[in-house]
Amino acid sequence: MKSLIFAAPLWLASAAMLAAGPFVPELPQGAMVSAQASNPATSLALATGPWRPEGAERRMLEGARSDTAWRLRANQMTTLQLLASLRQQIAAEGYSILYECETDACGGFDFRYALDLLPEPQMHVDLADFRYLAARKGADYLALTVSRSSESGFIHLTEMTAQAITTAEPENPLTPTQPTPTEAPKEGIGATLETAGRAVLEDLAFESGKSALEGEDFPSLAALADYLSTRPEARVTLVGHTDAVGALGPNVAISKARAEAVRARLIERYGVSAKQLTAEGAGWLAPRATNLTEEGRTQNRRVEAVLTSTRS
Secondary structure (H helix, E strand, O other), X not given: OOOOEEOOOHHHHHHHHHHHOOOOOOOOOOOEEXXXXXXXEEEEEXXXXXXXOOEEEEEEEEXXXXXXXXXXXXXXXXXXXXXXXXXXXXXXXXXXEEEEEEHHHOOHHHHHHHOOOOOOOOOOOEOOEEEEEEEEEOOEEEEEEEEEOOOEEEEEEEEEXXXXXXXXXXXXXXXXXXXXXXXXOOOOHHHHHHHHOEEEOOOOOOOOOOOOXXXXXXXXXXXXXXXXXXXXXXXXXXXEEOOOOOOHHHHHHHHHHHHHHHHHHHHHOOOOOHHHEEEEEOOOOOOOOOOOOHHHHHHHOEEEEEEEEOOO
């Protein structure tokens, strides 16, 4: 079990990391630790290649592990700018880069959710804008993920001194262990729906008080459509949610309109059968973050997919 520490000062985090791992990054002024975790003996599936439907290249590590997330408030550096400085520091420390990628090249939604990161909102990942890097120096490994919100940068560093190492390559898609067209995907949104019963469509964005679905392509909708194509008997209810600005009645209407907009997009653009989807609205009755901050309100404006049936 990981032990979490939130809102630690930067100097304390650096001292802890110096004791726990070989790499202490130099971050822009104002960076604050938002969460930490450590474990003297655990495992890590280190991504060393992009996510693909048949699997992903991973290096399975066992050893002492530490995780730290930072938030850079009001920092307007791009994810590339954030990563570039850290990449230079990593190389200067003698690490060899094992793999590096950006958003879609990584595998988008599925790659991000295969990463073992500290939770939201302490580590926020914009599914349309994140970068990843894995590196090695002897028995020391690190994984770096950077992303941002509208007004802050976020950095996540995982370090491990490995005592046991194996490499997991993508399995042959023709082997019997792979999903057949009638089987559910073993990873990604389908697995989340079937284990947790619901999945937040994280890459959708709504302005406060509005229901229009902005943008053209969304990895979460493509992943949900792929899942439903393998489960024609599955039924999903799309549930819209709002922030707490305004009265409940209008917010319920807005949240349902958001869910209906997502349903229409899934049917019209991604070819999902209309009979597999319904839309409902919960207004602000089920927040997942505080409504006292803009970041929390942004997180609460969302649509979730709820698996209601897998029987025809």
